[in-house]
Amino acid sequence: MRxxxxxxxxxGVSAGWLRCACRAxxxxxxxxxxxxxxxxxxxxxxxxxxxxxxxxxxxFFDPNDPSRVIGFxxxxxxxxxxxxxxxxxxxxxxxxxxxxxxxxxxxxILLNGFEVNDERAAVARFSVPYFRYGQQIVxxxxxxxxxxxxxDLKGKRVAVLNGSAAVDVLRExxxxxxxxxxxxDSLAPYVEVRLGRADAALAESIIAAYYxxxxxxxxxxxxxxxxxxxxxxxxxxxxxxxxxxxxxxRAMQQDGALGEILxxxxxxxDSQLAxxxxxxxxxxxxxxxxxxxxxxxxxSGGDAAGTIAAAVAKGALVTILLTAIAMPLATIAGLFLxxxxxxxxxxLSRAAVAYITVVRGTPLLVQIFLVYFSLPPLGQWLYAASxxxxxxxLDLAGGASxxxxxxxxxxxxxxxxxxxxxxxxxxxxxxEAVPRIQWDAARALGLSRGQTIRHVIVPQGVRIAMPxxxxxxxxxxxxxxxxSVIGVTDLLAVSLGIGKARFTVPEMLVIAATxxxxxxxxxxxxxxxxxxxxxxRGFATTPAHAKGAHA
Amino acid sequence: xxxxxxxxxxxxxxxxxxxxxxILRGVDLSVDAGERVVILGxxxxxxxxxxxxxxxxxxxxxxxxxxxxxxxxxxQGALFPHLSVLDNVALAPRVRGFADPAARAxxxxxxxxxxxxxxxxxxxxxxxxxxxxxxxALALEPRVxxxxxxxxxxxxxxxxxxxxxxxxxxxxxIASVIVTHDLPFAARVASRTLALEGGRLSSRA
Numbered sequence: 001m002r003x004x005x006x007x008x009x010x011x012g013v014s015a016g017w018l019r020c021a022c023r024a025x026x027x028x029x030x031x032x033x034x035x036x037x038x039x040x041x042x043x044x045x046x047x048x049x050x051x052x053x054x055x056x057x058x059x060f061f062d063p064n065d066p067s068r069v070i071g072f073x074x075x076x077x078x079x080x081x082x083x084x085x086x087x088x089x090x091x092x093x094x095x096x097x098x099x100x101x102x103x104x105x106x107x108x109i110l111l112n113g114f115e116v117n118d119e120r121a122a123v124a125r126f127s128v129p130y131f132r133y134g135q136q137i138v139x140x141x142x143x144x145x146x147x148x149x150x151x152d153l154k155g156k157r158v159a160v161l162n163g164s165a166a167v168d169v170l171r172e173x174x175x176x177x178x179x180x181x182x183x184x185d186s187l188a189p190y191v192e193v194r195l196g197r198a199d200a201a202l203a204e205s206i207i208a209a210y211y212x213x214x215x216x217x218x219x220x221x222x223x224x225x226x227x228x229x230x231x232x233x234x235x236x237x238x239x240x241x242x243x244x245x246x247x248x249x250r251a252m253q254q255d256g257a258l259g260e261i262l263x264x265x266x267x268x269x270d271s272q273l274a275x276x277x278x279x280x281x282x283x284x285x286x287x288x289x290x291x292x293x294x295x296x297x298x299x300s301g302g303d304a305a306g307t308i309a310a311a312v313a314k315g316a317l318v319t320i321l322l323t324a325i326a327m328p329l330a331t332i333a334g335l336f337l338x339x340x341x342x343x344x345x346x347x348l349s350r351a352a353v354a355y356i357t358v359v360r361g362t363p364l365l366v367q368i369f370l371v372y373f374s375l376p377p378l379g380q381w382l383y384a385a386s387x388x389x390x391x392x393x394l395d396l397a398g399g400a401s402x403x404x405x406x407x408x409x410x411x412x413x414x415x416x417x418x419x420x421x422x423x424x425x426x427x428x429x430x431x432e433a434v435p436r437i438q439w440d441a442a443r444a445l446g447l448s449r450g451q452t453i454r455h456v457i458v459p460q461g462v463r464i465a466m467p468x469x470x471x472x473x474x475x476x477x478x479x480x481x482x483x484s485v486i487g488v489t490d491l492l493a494v495s496l497g498i499g500k501a502r503f504t505v506p507e508m509l510v511i512a513a514t515x516x517x518x519x520x521x522x523x524x525x526x527x528x529x530x531x532x533x534x535x536x537r538g539f540a541t542t543p544a545h546a547k548g549a550h551a
Numbered sequence: 552x553x554x555x556x557x558x559x560x561x562x563x564x565x566x567x568x569x570x571x572x573x574i575l576r577g578v579d580l581s582v583d584a585g586e587r588v589v590i591l592g593x594x595x596x597x598x599x600x601x602x603x604x605x606x607x608x609x610x611x612x613x614x615x616x617x618x619x620x621x622x623x624x625x626x627q628g629a630l631f632p633h634l635s636v637l638d639n640v641a642l643a644p645r646v647r648g649f650a651d652p653a654a655r656a657x658x659x660x661x662x663x664x665x666x667x668x669x670x671x672x673x674x675x676x677x678x679x680x681x682x683x684x685x686x687x688a689l690a691l692e693p694r695v696x697x698x699x700x701x702x703x704x705x706x707x708x709x710x711x712x713x714x715x716x717x718x719x720x721x722x723x724x725i726a727s728v729i730v731t732h733d734l735p736f737a738a739r740v741a742s743r744t745l746a747l748e749g750g751r752l753s754s755r756a
Contacts, residue, residue: 437625438629440603441630441631445642445643446643446647451647
């Protein structure tokens with residue numbers, strides 16, 4: 001920041017900080033690329049897909065240590081990977097997007113309560129089943145007497161998990177679509193029943209058991225029915241891998257390993273024998289399988305609060321990291337977009353306008369999904385289409401998966417690309433606010449158009465644009481939560497995960513909102529400080545001679 | 552700067568129009584070393600356009616300009632508000648790759664009597680800003696300075712300073728073409744006075 005003191009050197013403050021920001025961003029990118037390449041080299045990993053925010057007891061955030069994902073499927077995958085000689089790595093994604101993640105080769109296998117059905121079997125391959133479930137009706141305890149089967153729920157509203165087998169069961173039973181309330185996670189249907197917005201919840205019995213076991217306000221009505229099975233999912237093109245998985249799962253069924261896992265999670269019932277699953281040796285039920293104990297002694301509260309605070313802090317760090325990568329990138333890219341837009345070269349100007357229009361005109365959420373799921377196939381296609389020499393270079397960066405970047409990277413990139421379009425408009429307004437006579441003065445001194453822009457126009461335009469950019473920094477901090485849909489464990493994802501695991505969603509949302517507020521105030525302070533630095537020594541946004549025009 | 556009779560700037564038959572109106576209708580102008588040519592004219596008579604055409608900032612519809620080392624000083628200086636006084640003056644020499652731009656800038660500032668190189672433009676008075684603008688042009692070592700209304704909005708003291716600066720420069724051989732409607736200033740500074748009327752230049756006594 002030496003140039004700010006108006007020393008003999010340095011032709012503009014902006015050049016200094018711009019260079020500084022560019023270097024920081026480049027360093028971040030380099031680290032990410034190296035980490036990405038290193039990861040791609042590791043072939044001993046078994047990448048499996050699941051949605052821990054979906055709920056217990058499948059794969060979910062440990063209520064007592066939200067930085068860990070636990071569940072009976074986590075235990076099955078640990079054992080399966082061990083038998084395949086690989087180490088399991090969880091790839092998170094929204095439950096309904098997991099099939100896309102599999103297709104995009106972000107992971108090689110899904111194991112997350114996928115009910116075997118024809119639609120899914122048409123696009124992917126199911127393994128041998130690992131669990132037999134039934135549908136369980138849950139109602140408010142006060143209504144329990146009058147409900148024994150679906151027939152007793154005619155004309156009532158039934159809450160279900162979005163896209164689950166319960167939806168098909170209700171449709172087949174003749175329930176109209178507006179009586180089927182679909183929610184994105186397993187806990188929400190029960191919350192809705194308790195609050196009276198739904199009359200009943202229908203879900204697989206093991207979900208019902210976990211979420212209603214400890215809640216006196218809810219009661220299971222009737223026996224489980226409409227049985228089905230869960231199975232792991234692999235790509236149709238990976239026949240050899242699928243055969244390995246089947247063999248390992250079959251062995252786990254027969255030697256009792258699977259039965260013992262189910263016992264430990266309190267999920268064993270003798271109907272599993274029908275799948276060929278042996279019960280194995282008797283097992284103790286894990287404490288975690290009983291759900292977050294509502295009658296836990298108060299003394300453990302302090303401990304839990306500590307781990308929750310640590311998890312929230314980690315989530316907040318991810319949010320800060322996303323913002324810290326995305327905002328400088330967006331500001332710099334936006335500047336170049338704005339310069340492209342005012343360029344006398346028509347094609348450049350049109351390209352910039354097209355980019356700005358498309359990006360500002362489509363939802364950020366859609367952009368994140370599209371980029372996340374189209375990069376891997378694009379990379380595979382490019383790799384296949386490359387000549388051998390280029391392929392051997394790409395092999396250093398992960399071969400066919402060279403565009404399969406981690407979610408955090410893709411998330412930060414999408415946020416930057418989206419905000420760049422908005423910053424471009426702010427920069428353009430700033431550049432256009434620089435008086436025309438400044439261009440004349442620079443030209444009269446023999447500066448080229450490029451030199452004028454770089455040394456005279458941009459340094460002034462950026463200062464004028466600064467308040468708008470600081471304002472966008474504030475909204476980016478909050479918009480960054482959208483990347484949780486591709487599995488980034490940011491502040492919101494962590495808070496929701498803990499909330500769902502501990503039945504404290506409202507409380508955790510208040511905590512998350514408070515942390516966002518603190519971050520946004522900190523962002524404002526940082527922005528105002530930056531503005532002051534740029535305005536140091538009284539640079540006036542509207543210089544006196546702005547009014548002076550030539551005749 | 553020995554040959555006092557060297558012609559530094561020669562314009563022939565300049566015509567220019569703005570918004571469909573012909574503003575210059577065949578302007579001839581020749582400036583010799585050390586001259587201080589004042590061009591008077593009413594607002595909108597095309598004085599600024601003439602300077603911009605001479606400086607190459609605007610295009611003429613017809614006519615030729617021959618001249619080397621022309622330095623244009625715009626109205627009210629048009630300093631770069633984000634740069635210190637020294638950086639304002641040193642920017643063009645540095646960007647254009649001249650040797651030792653800071654030393655050039657210091658020399659140029661000394662020749663207009665400005666001794667606050669680290670000040671920001673807004674910290675200076677109007678007259679000082681105008682002189683920094685002149686120094687900014689001088690740093691490129693022009694042989695003719697073109698000045699657009701150099702004394703507009705200046706108090707009498709500051710006007711005197713500009714006047715003294717221009718006279719000193721002319722004794723060093725640097726000619727100036729000054730567009731103004733400040734008659735007393737014109738009378739004191741001019742070695743030759745011209746009037747721009749009806750798109751043509753005519754001499755005045």
